Amino acid sequence: MLNLYVRLLDAAERSHLNRILYRLMVESRGQFRMVEASEANAVVISPDDPGSMRLIDSKKIVPIVYGPTPVDGVEWYIPKPGSSSDVAQTILGVSALFQPQEPAANTELSQTEAAPPAHASTPPRAADSETFSLGSAESFEYSRVVDVLQCAREQQQSVELTFAGAGPVYYLATTDDVYGTFTEIAGFLATREASENTGRTYQQRSLDDASLRRVVNKPNFFGYRMESLVWHAALALDDARIVDTAACYRLRRWPNFATLTYEHWYMKAAGILMRSRMSAQSLSVALDVPLDQACRFMSACDALGILELAGSGEQAGSSSAVPVKSKKSEKLLGKLLKRFFAK
Amino acid sequence: MTMTENFLDLDGVESSDIKIVFSGPVGAGKSQAIRTVSDIEVVQTDVVATDEVQDSKETTTVAMDYGELQLDADTTLALYGTPGQERFRFMWDILIKGALGVVLMVDDSAPDPLGDLETYLQNFSHHIAQSTAVVGVTHTDVAASSGMEKYYEYMEQKGYFFPIYPIDARKAEDVNLLLQSLTAMLEIGG
Ligand SMILES: Nc1nc2c(ncn2[C@@H]2O[C@H](COP(=O)(O)OP(=O)(O)OP(=O)(O)O)[C@@H](O)[C@H]2O)c(=O)[nH]1
Ligand SMILES: [Mg+2]
Numbered sequence: 001m002l003n004l005y006v007r008l009l010d011a012a013e014r015s016h017l018n019r020i021l022y023r024l025m026v027e028s029r030g031q032f033r034m035v036e037a038s039e040a041n042a043v044v045i046s047p048d049d050p051g052s053m054r055l056i057d058s059k060k061i062v063p064i065v066y067g068p069t070p071v072d073g074v075e076w077y078i079p080k081p082g083s084s085s086d087v088a089q090t091i092l093g094v095s096a097l098f099q100p101q102e103p104a105a106n107t108e109l110s111q112t113e114a115a116p117p118a119h120a121s122t123p124p125r126a127a128d129s130e131t132f133s134l135g136s137a138e139s140f141e142y143s144r145v146v147d148v149l150q151c152a153r154e155q156q157q158s159v160e161l162t163f164a165g166a167g168p169v170y171y172l173a174t175t176d177d178v179y180g181t182f183t184e185i186a187g188f189l190a191t192r193e194a195s196e197n198t199g200r201t202y203q204q205r206s207l208d209d210a211s212l213r214r215v216v217n218k219p220n221f222f223g224y225r226m227e228s229l230v231w232h233a234a235l236a237l238d239d240a241r242i243v244d245t246a247a248c249y250r251l252r253r254w255p256n257f258a259t260l261t262y263e264h265w266y267m268k269a270a271g272i273l274m275r276s277r278m279s280a281q282s283l284s285v286a287l288d289v290p291l292d293q294a295c296r297f298m299s300a301c302d303a304l305g306i307l308e309l310a311g312s313g314e315q316a317g318s319s320s321a322v323p324v325k326s327k328k329s330e331k332l333l334g335k336l337l338k339r340f341f342a343k
Numbered sequence: 344m345t346m347t348e349n350f351l352d353l354d355g356v357e358s359s360d361i362k363i364v365f366s367g368p369v370g371a372g373k374s375q376a377i378r379t380v381s382d383i384e385v386v387q388t389d390v391v392a393t394d395e396v397q398d399s400k401e402t403t404t405v406a407m408d409y410g411e412l413q414l415d416a417d418t419t420l421a422l423y424g425t426p427g428q429e430r431f432r433f434m435w436d437i438l439i440k441g442a443l444g445v446v447l448m449v450d451d452s453a454p455d456p457l458g459d460l461e462t463y464l465q466n467f468s469h470h471i472a473q474s475t476a477v478v479g480v481t482h483t484d485v486a487a488s489s490g491m492e493k494y495y496e497y498m499e500q501k502g503y504f505f506p507i508y509p510i511d512a513r514k515a516e517d518v519n520l521l522l523q524s525l526t527a528m529l530e531i532g533g
Contacts, residue, residue: 254504256509257506271531274504335414
């Protein structure tokens with residue numbers, strides 16, 4: 001196993017890079033363990049050169065650039081916050097750099113089959129009934145479990161996640177549903193404090209759909225739409241994915257409020273972001289909602305895969321350039337609002 | 344068309360009405376949607392289907408549907424439903440004039456729902472540009488090919504930024520979702 005020691009520049013960047021490195025860890029199926037350390041000697045991010053980062057293990061030094069695009073002469077790069085579509089690619093690329101020579105030396109790894117090596121062109125796919133954990137020291141947070149589920153979703157791989165002292169939770173790829181007891185699902189929906197649950201470890205097991213269907217058929221289990229789960233999680237969690245509040249985004253698709261919970265202003269936000277690009281900052285001003293709420297809404301859209309980065313940096317006066325004023329009379333609008341949005 | 348003439352009092356269709364128009368192809372659920380939410384007994388002009396529509400449904404709208412939502416003591420929001428059949432097309436323009444917005448409905452179980460969506464979006468493109476629109480995809484519960492993916496793809500490809508949802512016109516919360524979204528679009532300028 002490779003230990004990646006990470007020292008990151010600030011909390012916002014940590015949140016973003018943690019997610020990426022964490023997913024790298026998940027997708028490399030335990031070959032990496034991530035440890036955060038202040039005296040960074042394995043992953044180095046130089047404060048003098050914030051654009052560069054080095055992943056170092058005893059044999060290999062890999063320069064990695066943290067930036068918007070690949071750079072000549074570096075093997076891989078980590079995308080800037082917000083370019084979520086590149087995350088999976090990054091993970092594959094970085095995984096390929098560290099192809100294991102031997103099965104990962106994780107003491108908690110109880111494999112019934114040797115892990116197939118990570119490969120650049122195909123995502124690593126766990127064999128049936130292969131159980132592994134993500135490192136004993138890994139703290140348990142629901143946001144991270146949602147990330148694991150997202151990975152499984154992207155790979156269209158059904159999995160069982162088993163927690164120390166709780167769970168299991170299943171992801172069924174064919175129906176895109178998550179199954180678990182009420183307790184666990186409620187945890188994912190972040191109705192409980194994440195801190196209550198820290199310090200737990202969990203294991204991931206890949207299953208074929210047929211056997212998974214059998215196991216989820218329990219009376220106290222219920223299925224939950226994966227889409228709704230990631231939506232809820234992103235809205236409720238503190239570490240929003242969208243950390244650059246000045247970067248402009250747009251929506252590719254209208255969020256399906258027929259199944260996703262929504263507030264009145266989400267619809268306006270969706271309308272604005274469908275029509276034009278805007279930053280979280282401007283959105284917050286345009287709709288008069290707190291900035292963190294705007295970030296969470298954008299993060300939730302990002303988690304659904306319908307948000308895209310539309311140029312970094314704020315255009316001069318872009319918030320005022322977008323007409324968010326209605327052409328209809330205030331009075332009439334007020335009446336419509338009262339009728340359609342009154343509780 | 345004596346049937347139509349009896350019902351149709353075009354003088355009653357004021358372009359100054361505060362109104363929302365439900366439109367879309369035959370059987371999409373326009374009459375149903377209005378029936379579902381209207382505060383008043385809906386005025387319908389459905390007749391027993393006798394022509395090409397007959398195979399698919401028993402009755403069809405020949406002039407319009409009319410329902411109402413009371414916004415407050417002195418404001419009424421009129422809900423008009425257009426007839427789905429092509430031969431009543433002339434009604435579309437009459438009904439849509441001055442509407443706050445258009446609720447487009449398409450039947451997911453129809454042979455070519457995307458083609459239907461395209462037709463209506465184009466037909467109303469001029470009006471939609473001046474007001475706004477939302478799209479409700481009905482009959483997803485009985486359609487053979489499930490999934491909204493093709494609609495999302497279509498909207499994205501064509502650059503339409505309107506709300507689009509899978510809905511059931513028989514459910515008040517679904518029709519309300521369309522009306523809420525339409526209102527939100529109006530708030531931000533259509
Ligand atoms: N199964 C199912 N039936 C629906 C749904 N929405 C509407 N319906 C039914 O579909 C039938 C046709 O709906 P109408 O409201 O008559 O259709 P229309 O758009 O007015 O059609 P025309 O007047 O002929 O243009 C009715 O029986 C509705 O109750 C849905 O989502 N699922
Ligand atoms: Mg009708």
